[in-house]
Amino acid sequence: MITFSEENYLKAIFHLEKLHVKGVPTNAVAESMDTKASSSTDMIKRLSEKKLCVYKKYQGVKLSALGRSHAVNVIRKHRLWECFLVEKLDFSWDEVHEIAEQLEHIESEKLIDKLDEFLGYPKTDPHGDPIPDEQGNFSKIDKVLLLECGVDESGVFVGVRDSSPAFLQYLDKNNISLGVKIKVLHKEEFDQSVQIEVEGNEVTVSSKTASNIFIKL
């Protein structure tokens, strides 16, 4: 039996492994989970006992195959529920994460299969993040950050890197929604801001914003 808390730690470690390829520091886990270092050390020991991760003192933590498959399943559930909330219940994309944080822990294989079917087997969630299939495979989407695009290049807005409500609401306010075409008009040397054309309008976004927008060329 895996507790909610354990699932949350597994998920955090899974995401952190992208940044810390050779073992995730216990401190990084603590920071991500918003707990103290001592708490994360304790939990990592428990996960290790349960063969969900590999841990050696002072060496950081890595998920085992078992732990990874659990983490991926939680992510699959999270993203499918986010789709459900947006597609079927008409929530906006900035409201769904918090609720999905709860729904992702509901345990029923059959429920998730049925939900997936009900939603028409979506490939991505409302923020453009890929939904792993039942086997845990993520389909790789090739996308680049708006900040990395050259002048005159254009593509489709396919995802966000930061999905905080504040950022999502800022995009809404500027009519920048998933699927729209974005063209780079100018890149300001001075502050790295990017002038873009979107839905017929010209908008200038900060480099911070441009570094959180994924484009498919």
Add this chain to the structure above:
Amino acid sequence: MITFSEENYLKAIFHLEKLHVKGVPTNAVAESMDTKASSSTDMIKRLSEKKLCVYKKYQGVKLSALGRSHAVNVIRKHRLWECFLVEKLDFSWDEVHEIAEQLEHIESEKLIDKLDEFLGYPKTDPHGDPIPDEQGNFSKIDKVLLLECGVDESGVFVGVRDSSPAFLQYLDKNNISLGVKIKVLHKEEFDQSVQIEVEGNEVTVSSKTASNIFIKL
């Protein structure tokens, strides 16, 4: 903050109050929750601290208005989710209770409102139990037990008293589903079994079965 466990106890006490009008014995709570008497005493003390119930030693427990409104809200969520599972995800009525036991603890006012709307504001769940509205009001359905019906009386099957998977599957096997017309053909004096006509077929059900079927005359 109310924990899952506290919500489950509130729900149990709510249901038990129908049987134990002048205070629910701590033992009855323990039995219903499948815990030991000492655990239920402990929990009832905690609920009492939080003003969710009124408790005096050896006097049994009663919900406060606050506790009752929490309990009713959990029941509302449970039953709406059961509707969702049956109506939208095509689950059968004997599979949904267990999953709804988990979903009933998801905390989001807005989610429940949207779900209610999505389902078309259902009045009853898949087992015929009433769904309280946002204010916590149950609409009273007048229904009688099949066992109490006289010969030649007929009505519509509107609910079950026992909603265990075993009983629900037994009903399925005999094509007795919610909404069908049932007519009492004969009542056997010897063992209280009841011969009924349902969907053109004649079926004889035991008194135990007849005491778990609600009919609207």
Add this chain to the structure above:
DNA sequence: TAATATTTTTAGATTAGTCTAAAAAAGAAT
């Protein structure tokens, strides 16, 4: 390399929720 700073672990405490075993209260029977 030795001193200093940072990271990580350990020790000890706390809370929620559970248990077993024993004590106390209430209810029933003689």
Add this chain to the structure above:
DNA sequence: ATTCTTTTTTAGACTAATCTAAAAATATTA
């Protein structure tokens, strides 16, 4: 009214998940 039985509460212990404070290991810098 005593005694016996059943119900209820209390006492003490355990686990999961967290914390603070201190110790230990590792990393950085002079």
